[in-house]
Amino acid sequence: MALSREAIVEQLQKIAGPEQVITDEQVLKENSHDRYRKLQSVFGIYALPLPAAVVKLTDVEQVSAVLKFLNENKINCVPRTGGSATEGGLETIVENSVVLDGSGMNRIIKIDADNMLATAQCGVNLEVLENQLRAQGFTTGHSPQSKPLAQMGGLVATRSIGQFSTLYGAIEDMVVGLEAVFPNGQITRIKNVPRRACGPDIRHVIIGNEGALCYITEVTVKMFTYQPENNLFFGYALDNMKTGFAILREIMVTGFRPSIARLYDAEDGAQHGFDQFAEGKCLLIFMTEGPKGISRATGEGIEEIVARYDECRKVNTQIIENWFNHLNWDPSKVQAERDFMRKNLNLGFTTEVSGNWSCINTIYENTIKRIREEFPHAEDLTMLGGHSSHSYQTGTNMYFVYDYNVVNCAMEEELEKYHVPLNAMIVEETLKAGGSMVHHHGIGKYRTPWTKEEHGSAYYILKALKDVFDPNGIMNTGTIYPLK
Ligand SMILES: Cc1cc2nc3c(=O)[nH]c(=O)nc-3n(C[C@H](O)[C@H](O)[C@H](O)COP(=O)(O)OP(=O)(O)OC[C@H]3O[C@@H](n4cnc5c(N)ncnc54)[C@H](O)[C@@H]3O)c2cc1C
Structure with missing residues (x-):
């Protein structure tokens, strides 16, 4: 028989110690979701089942004892550390789940x-x-x-x-x-x-x-x-993403390895304030680093390759240095974003995919075209674009960015009206062209409908791992593996 919520908490307190088991309602609410539902949380809407408890983990033996108890009693758990997930991986979709918070194991x-x-x-x-x-x-x-x-x-x-x-x-x-x-x-x-x-x-x-x-x-x-004194920056405006992908490819297959190699379309570039330099065009930016000679030689190689493309024009690299000096999101930016969403009912999401060189431009063009032509609320989009930010010998990624005004719908309906269908169009166009539906955010809970299609016959291997290591299905139900 399934343990009651109270019995789960009581047992966890015995195993982990009472002070490690948190049942405060606001804490449970905040631990029931992640940034996939960032608008709802701004308005205090928590639609998912609240976890029975959040366990503040202290050491590996305790993790072992807690997991053993959850497994024996078939209680779902959601592992968590920094809480910055974007794809629903932290959502507690099963009643009486237990969140396993490892942020205190910080040595x-x-x-x-x-x-x-x-x-x-x-x-x-x-x-x-x-x-x-x-x-x-x-x-x-x-x-x-x-x-x-x-x-x-x-x-x-x-x-x-x-x-x-x-x-x-x-x-x-x-x-x-x-x-x-x-x-x-x-x-x-x-x-x-x-x-x-x-x-x-x-x-x-x-x-x-x-x-x-x-x-x-x-x-x-x-x-x-670490040798930042050797960092060099390069930037070029250009007309087409297709040319940009070709340049990225040439740099990679020739054997150069800049640390940063990014290609922005005009819309995404403008969002980053690059438009004043790129004049409404696409933008390629690079940083080279490492020992002085390698950094310099990599930069020279990039300049030589780009010079062969007439459509490229060098831009002031100060803009890239400015961008580089403000790379990261800290808690103050998270708060500023929350304030902005509350005031403007406007928010942005991203869906990141990847593809070989032969299909990445098709993924980019078809996705943007399909959203513009088929998304029923295209008039509410305030921005649609993207960039490539991680390149390889064999291909690159595409990071689609979409912002929208939430118009004529309750906060609870925002996901179904906007985010879910936009995400689906990007995933579908990517899989159709032969790419991968997730480049780096993880599958979470919102791309699981396509896990089998993504892996094809190799899903056999992925499924076997779940069957062997988590036969009771207690580990983050609905994440990676589609619900039955
Ligand atoms: C503003 C912003 C920018 C971002 N930029 C990037 C980026 O540049 N590159 C990138 O890759 N991602 C990025 N992300 C996504 C996110 O930060 C990453 O996925 C990150 O790896 C999550 O780490 P976390 O500690 O916050 O994990 P959490 O959010 O706590 O968890 C993420 C997932 O991992 C699982 N998990 C957490 N801890 C454990 C554990 N100890 N054992 C097993 N499973 C666990 C969770 O169940 C969940 O499914 C960004 C997110 C935000 C909000």
Whole structure:
């Protein structure tokens, strides 16, 4: 028989200690959702079932004991660290769920300058870790826009990526070893070695699991030498995204690795204040870094390649430096956004996808065209555009950005009227063209309808992981794996 809400709380208090089990109603409300419902939370609307409790986790043994109890009693849990998720991964859609909050596990365990390894608990804020490393002449190389908000557990669980990814890679390129706890209470540690050929790379069962397979308690990432004095900036205005994708491709396949390589369409560029420099055109921006000679040679390579495209015009790089100096979202920006939404009933979302070089422009063009022609409330859109911000040897991403006024509908209906259909059009056009429906925010709960289509025959492997590691289905129900 299912345990009552009161019995769940009572048992959790015995396992974790009464002061670690929070049942305050406002805390439960705030832990029932994430930024997918950011407008509703501004107006105090919490439509999802409230969790039975939020457990403030303290150490790996306690995580193990709590998970074992939840598993034995088939109680759904939602892992959480920084709380900056954007895709519904933190939504408590099951009655009497338990939120497992690891933000208190915030100890930097070791900075190993010899082996270039930094080990941190899941609740360590990335900015805190990065600042400590920089003070010693190192960097993680990881710089998502949410750096001041996100924590190591969530960053690994979502396969996050930072703004310097074209040089340093994404989180999966940075993670060396991990500690994670599975629902049956099993604690697992993957050791820190530079490379090995000892069967499949099991780190990838954990990286990107979005709390749907296990709880990440500790992470070891690579460290790099920090040498910002060698950073160089380059920027070009151009007429077409298609040309921009071709230039990005040429730079990547020739072998250059700028840390930043971004292509904005005119609408998104204007939103960032770039239009005064780019004069309403598309914009390409680059930053090169690393040892002086490499940074300079990379910059020269970029300039040589871009010079072959007549449509490109160099822009004042001051704008890129200004942008670079205001990269990240801190809590003050979150508050400013809330105030703006409340006052203007205008809000913005993003959907990020990826595709090989041969299909990325098709994804971009078809998506924008379809939204403009088919979205029934196109007149309420105040901005539609996007940028490519992470490039690879084989392709790049496209980060669609859409803002809209909420017109003639209750706050509760905003998702269904605007966000859900816009997100669906982007996902559908991407899959149709052969791309991937999620580049870096995670599947969360709103792209699960397409998980099977995304993976095709390989869904067999993904499903087997759930069947083996979470047979009772207690880990973040509805995330990654579609509801039955
Ligand atoms: C303003 C803004 C900018 C952003 N910019 C970027 C960006 O540049 N790049 C990028 O990749 N993302 C970005 N994001 C998305 C978000 O910050 C990332 O997905 C981040 O990795 C989430 O980390 P978090 O600690 O906040 O995790 P949370 O929000 O707490 O959780 C995210 C997901 O991971 C799961 N999870 C959390 N902790 C654990 C754990 N210990 N074990 C297992 N599962 C866990 C949760 O269940 C949830 O599904 C941005 C978000 C915002 C709000």
